[in-house]
Amino acid sequence: MTGLRDIRLVVFVEAIRKTTDDTKRGLFLISPLVNMHALFACAFLVLSLSSGEALKCNFCVSKSDSCVPSTQTCPPYLNACASVLFISPPLGITRSCMSMSTCQTYQQMPNVAAICCSSDLCN
Template identity: 30%
Template sequence: MSRLMRSYKRTEEAEERYTVDKPAQVQKTSEETVKMKVFAFALLLLVAVTYGEALQCINCVREAPDTGDCVETVETCPPEMDTCAKITYPAPHENTFHKSCFKMVECLKLAITQGLKVNCCNWDSCNK
């Protein structure tokens, strides 16, 4: 009988521990859930801000040195165009240049082309 009582007391103690630990565990899980939701919201906000506004670049094509300055306009780049670029051509086409939206990969490929002077950048109107 005393063996049965000891077993019963152990079961009661285990239940008490379980009920005492359970609210703390629930609270911990709740805090983790809140932290996860805040993190997810912050990440979503960052993505929205990053991709929410399209890049704006100066657009201008001066086709020949004797044509004078071109009229520069600001163009809103399509989503796949992530870079503004200014490309200046070598002699005999000196002072001939192109300013526009580009893909970064294409801009960097042009930058290694011998003779071309290429500036690639990725903030609004940076290709002056």
């Protein structure tokens, strides 16, 4: 095992020496520091593009047919805004973030009127 570790160390040292020699000869057109900054800039760009803005929905729950909503920021797994009105007694309305599949299930139910949408404050 010690011999294998020594071989790995020699290979590592030779790789560093080659990189240093190549840098001295100008084979790297950009310095390693600039390469590192470019790498961090690319990583930041990818992370910022992938995160996106969270969906915002109106939120309220009432035991009547109306309510005064506030704004709710949806977690990523809730991809729709929903307004669900329960028509038969007991009456009630819910406006909130919801998964699109759950909202569409409400649309299929009798005595329920549901609106499903996927833009900010559309409910």
